[in-house]
Amino acid sequence: MSAGRKLSWDWFAGTIPENVIVDETAYIETTFSFQFFRSIRPGGVAYGRGASTYLGTMFDVGPQGRVTLGDYALVHGARIICDAEVSIGDYALISWNVVLMDTYRVPLNSHERRKELELVPTRLLRMACADVPARPIRIERNVWIGFDVCVLPGVTIGEGSIVGARSVVTTNVPPFTIVAGNPARIIRKLEPRTTLPHAPT
Amino acid sequence: MSSTQHSPINGWPCGTLPLNVVIGANSLITGELAFKRFHSQLEKALVIGAHCTMDGVHFDLGKDGRLVVGDYCYFTNAVLLCELEVRVGNYVVIGWNTTITDTDFHPLGPAERIADAMACSPLGKGRPRPKVLTKPVIIEDNVWIGPNATILKGVCIGAGAFVEAGSLVTRDVPARARVLGNPAQVIGEVS
Ligand SMILES: CC(C)(COP(=O)(O)OP(=O)(O)OC[C@H]1O[C@@H](n2cnc3c(N)ncnc32)[C@H](O)[C@@H]1OP(=O)(O)O)[C@@H](O)C(=O)NCCC(=O)NCCS
Numbered sequence: 001m002s003a004g005r006k007l008s009w010d011w012f013a014g015t016i017p018e019n020v021i022v023d024e025t026a027y028i029e030t031t032f033s034f035q036f037f038r039s040i041r042p043g044g045v046a047y048g049r050g051a052s053t054y055l056g057t058m059f060d061v062g063p064q065g066r067v068t069l070g071d072y073a074l075v076h077g078a079r080i081i082c083d084a085e086v087s088i089g090d091y092a093l094i095s096w097n098v099v100l101m102d103t104y105r106v107p108l109n110s111h112e113r114r115k116e117l118e119l120v121p122t123r124l125l126r127m128a129c130a131d132v133p134a135r136p137i138r139i140e141r142n143v144w145i146g147f148d149v150c151v152l153p154g155v156t157i158g159e160g161s162i163v164g165a166r167s168v169v170t171t172n173v174p175p176f177t178i179v180a181g182n183p184a185r186i187i188r189k190l191e192p193r194t195t196l197p198h199a200p201t
Numbered sequence: 202m203s204s205t206q207h208s209p210i211n212g213w214p215c216g217t218l219p220l221n222v223v224i225g226a227n228s229l230i231t232g233e234l235a236f237k238r239f240h241s242q243l244e245k246a247l248v249i250g251a252h253c254t255m256d257g258v259h260f261d262l263g264k265d266g267r268l269v270v271g272d273y274c275y276f277t278n279a280v281l282l283c284e285l286e287v288r289v290g291n292y293v294v295i296g297w298n299t300t301i302t303d304t305d306f307h308p309l310g311p312a313e314r315i316a317d318a319m320a321c322s323p324l325g326k327g328r329p330r331p332k333v334l335t336k337p338v339i340i341e342d343n344v345w346i347g348p349n350a351t352i353l354k355g356v357c358i359g360a361g362a363f364v365e366a367g368s369l370v371t372r373d374v375p376a377r378a379r380v381l382g383n384p385a386q387v388i389g390e391v392s
Contacts (some may be wrong), residue, residue, distance in 0.1 A: 160311035
């Protein structure tokens with residue numbers, strides 16, 4: 001058994017879970033982000049080159065969930081509720097207080113939901129984890145998500161797009177598009193980017 | 202730099218105010234985090250008038266940010282993000298968990314945003330960040346801003362306007378108008 005990976009600068013006395021892949025150039029502000037991480041999948045979270053997660057980011061990932069962070073992806077403080085898959089592309093910028101959820105964790109039917117809620121207090125880790133369908137979220141590369149945004153299950157946000165602050169994204173967003181509002185609507189198109197810049201060495 | 206002499210109950214009981222903060226008579230700032238992200242290097246970067254209550258407010262001023270608040274203002278747990286300039290008049294109320302920002306923080310253009318993602322990354326040490334749009338925010342006298350509201354860059358809220366809870370304001374609000382929604386719409390006048 002390994003002693004577990006700790007971070008020398010961490011204020012929280014935790015470790016990085018064994019099935020989390022961290023590129024040597026990535027940055028994790030605190031292992032507190034893994035407090036609700038329960039995935040047993042290989043690479044339950046995978047950090048790309050130069051990817052980073054800051055305080056406020058929570059990987060609330062169920063046993064079969066998996067989160068990928070692309071190269072240079074910056075997550076400033078999102079709660080990632082994931083029972084299937086949440087992929088965050090290269091150069092994505094995710095702001096503070098963002099919620100990305102690929103599942104509701106409780107049944108939509110209120111009778112079923114009551115049963116689940118009665119089970120929560122009997123569990124060691126007091127969480128809802130009903131067997132409800134999860135639908136993957138895909139945040140493509142170069143996407144920017146503003147503060148306080150919520151992205152609902154099954155949503156794909158296309159390459160280069162922007163989600164304005166405090167929006168709720170309920171449907172797919174095409175590439176190179178600005179959306180905003182609750183529910184989020186298309187504001188305007190962006191000039192698509194043609195080339196990728198050189199990476200820092 | 203001179204700042205007004207504080208009586209024991211005013212000022213910031215949680216610590217020593219940065220030297221470039223000027224606070225008027227009988228004004229109080231509370232909360233440990235008030236200056237956690239205060240980076241302004243301007244002289245008189247933050248000027249607060251007299252008889253103000255700044256309860257749990259975050260003064261997140263960038264290097265060149267300036268924030269001026271008038272007299273008799275009452276803010277609770279607001280987050281004030283200021284890279285350029287935010288000016289608030291007299292008798293202004295700002296509710297819980299409201300965010301006011303004079304910048305977008307990142308550029309809109311996809312290519313510039315990639316350059317910014319790299320500059321902000323752990324590998325970006327010292328890389329210059331691309332320019333980001335900032336526009337001053339102005340809040341005139343007697344404005345009321347409810348809880349969970351958001352005021353974005355360049356907005357001017359006219360005197361006496363009423364910004365309802367949860368509104369997200371991207372456009373100027375006329376004096377005495379009542380606005381609501383995300384994005385906020387004018388729904389009437391203050392009676
Ligand atoms: C999305 C955003 C970047 C767009 O900026 P912009 O292109 O300058 O937008 P404009 O101010 O010209 O607004 C264009 C339209 O979109 C609407 N709009 C813009 N942002 C909106 C938002 N967040 N929610 C709802 N509507 C919004 C405006 O009301 C306007 O509509 P109108 O023409 O019908 O009045 C910006 O509004 C935003 O959300 N900034 C905050 C970004 C952020 O979260 N930064 C923090 C951390 S990384």
